[in-house]
Amino acid sequence: MSGVRARIEASLDRLVDATVIERLQISLAALGFAVVVGAVLVFVSGLIADCPDPFLSLPGLGGACYNPVEVYWTMATGSFGSLAALGRTLQETTLLLFTGLSVAVAFRAGLFNIGTQGQMILGALGAALTALWLGEVVPGSLIGALIVIPAGVVVGAVIGGLWGMLPGLMKAYADAHEVITTIMLNFIAMGIAFWLVQNRVGNLESDSVLTHTIPEVARLTPTIGGTRFSLWALLAALIAALGIYVLYDRTILGYELRTSGVQEAAAEYGGVNAKRNIVTSMTLSGALGGIAGSVYVMMVQYRWQDGIPPLGFDGIAVSILAGNNPIGVIPAAVLFGAMKSGSVALNLSLGVPPELVEVLRGLIILFIAMPEFFRMIGKRYGYGSDPLATDGGENV
């Protein structure tokens, strides 16, 4: 019993102490393992499934329907193999950058924001309504776009920020753990947005729960033909990543924000109003979630529609994968974006059932994110090379 425990603790120590290079190696190895496990799963599923034209017939076992090599090849080409594929990948990447950054900003300050999804949904609605209303008033030219698009982003950021501020206030002044409150606020956000769109601000003639489509002037111009990806949104996301990196690494405010979240009592010792800073961090995190919603409306959906994809939850995985480093979020978001568009292609061209595609995607995420996740957990509970931990008492 204690032997197992000791082994687990030793592994946690090892993980926490891993260098950046080692962590990259772990991630690559995990990717390899995920592909191997996925390939086996694909192959076995192919044996069970019925198809007219199996790629391989095994005596006694029947035909194997899906070729693992072909499946992964299609996934790769489906994400980077053509301009359209690249567009789909980058479109997804852009959104995941914002949600990933939203989660990372909170994580960096020692806070778990699970509420990015809710912040995004409300931000999206705010942006859609702003675009619908302003789009009527402004001229349909570039000038109009320069007014209405930033306005949509700002409104999304403000609404998302306020929605993020709420759990921040509850955490700072009422000791309510942000994981619980943000999860619950997700449901409330979804409920509010749904009700508003269904009964008040939406397209009341439609059977679906959606708003009217936003005018041309409020849409981000597609950069790559055939997709809705806009380079401007990606650039903005990259600038945001850089900005957050600078904020936390170079500014006094960033230092104080981070210290407040990581160790509140020490922040107070350092003359920092830790409670206010916890609220600030959560607000900033929520604002980024709100911007993700704005970009989703103005670049992808062109309206608010029930059933917004779980980009906010994917953002958690992106952030964990990136070790909560705002710069690391960039490659993590690219990987996730690529897998998303790759799996769409897989489903379309090979007829692999969408459930199986999701399993392949999930495997990759699971395998890559878990070492980082356990590393984070280990770090939080004080594992890693730490002579003091070997000495239970006296460290009063």
Next chain:
Amino acid sequence: MGRITDSGGSTDARIADGGGRSRRSPAVELEGVTKRFPGVIANDDVDFVVEHGSIHALIGENGAGKTTLMNVLYGLYEPTEGTIRINGEPVSFDDPGDAMDVGIGMIHQHFMLVDTMTVAENVVLGDEPTRFGGLLTDERKAIEETRRLAEQYGFDIDPTERIEEISVGEQQRVEILKTLYRGAEILILDEPTAVLTPQEVDALYEILNELIDQGKTIIFITHKLGEALHAADAISVLRNGELIGTVPAAEATREELARMMVGKDVLLEVEKPAANRGSAVLRIDELAVDDDRGIPAVEEVSFDVHAGEIFGIAGVDGNGQSELVEAITGLRRPESGTVTFEDTDMTAFPRRKRIAAGMAYIAEDRQKRSLVMEYDLRRNGVLGCQRLPTFGDRWWIDWDRIDGYVDTIIDEYDVRPPDPTAAAHSLSGGNQQKFIVGREFERDPSLVIAAQPTRGVDIGSIEFIHERLLELRAEGKATLLVSSKLDEVTQLSDRLGVMHDGQLVAVVRPESVTDEQLGLLMAGERPTGLDVDAARTRSEP
């Protein structure tokens, strides 16, 4: 389950029922015990033998591996190598329950009692006598059983009182009763005197002697030499995970033990030149402070600290010192009264302004307050100074300047390892504290508030920190030193206040009082023939 791996011997041969033992094999034998953690050897090939019916002290500096060794004996850790024999039988433990089964009980430094339950309920908790076939706890029997045990060992304790109503000393007795109730023959006490008044310490010694008389075996961990010499029969010294030696207490001297602990001679007396006092830097006027629960913790405390003097505050932990210090440093809002710093009323100032005005602060809980444990030294070096113009302008932090500052601290204050990128939690307690002292002192403060500056710190670092405090005093800085270590406050302070139950019950010159008188003051009594206000208003010596 406790596995007696070699079950050849008869297990009832040495059950001690009141002292009638059939043979005198050592109670505990550790042979070649090594405990490795990744990157650290906490215990290195330790041979440790404890005789039956003796009090054995285990001493050593912080991080020497005392607690790890006892955790191995107590079944919390599995040794990497080596064997454990209890009463001559090899054993191996999977968890503390196994150790309990062969009669090993541990009394932790921080008590594990349920405050709202009675003494008897705590004693039987987890192993309650029951009625109606296990449906109900037999409370009457629990009380009887507790009373019987208490009487047997001469404990003065009422089984029906609730834990929150009894003193810390009594709580410790409840912890001891708990292990006795579970049939412990070998008791391990981790720093048992850390939280006790001198009077309570004496009472503890009596209890330990009574336990020995009745055939129990006791191991206690301490880093106080005097205690080990006074209470123990034999003393084992650990250093860097190795057992340096075991000596009979009767033949050991303080100097010898100190040398064994640190590997070099230690200056046990502090040399203090005469004070050169200036004007009042800090003035505390009728300050009243509440604790976290809103209960008054500090009542109408007044004193002042002058330039060039060390004003000490002695007292047992939890008598309002923490709240007082937090109110002075700006971490807690006082209910009434004023804090005046260099002729400015700072009572309503936020902490940041107090830092900027030149108030340095060594917090008592360094792992919670003075350091961000997961930050490296570089990031910790700017904690508290991040808004000072020295380290940046308006928005930006200047890491280059901080690097220089941190290098200076590491260099001048002998912080090991000398690596600015080492995380704070990877440093030993003494090195953490030296770093904090460096960070706070190098800012050139006019007032230093040092709360428990040497708690949980090894002897070498204690000496170093004391020297630095005296250096500040020589430079004409004002120092408020709060410590529950009597020898520390009496040796360093020019004037010494004693806190009891939220009040400053006395302000005296340390050279004019004895440790016994201080002990009485700390316990809230008034020793006869002592002017408790001798130094309350400052006058020239």
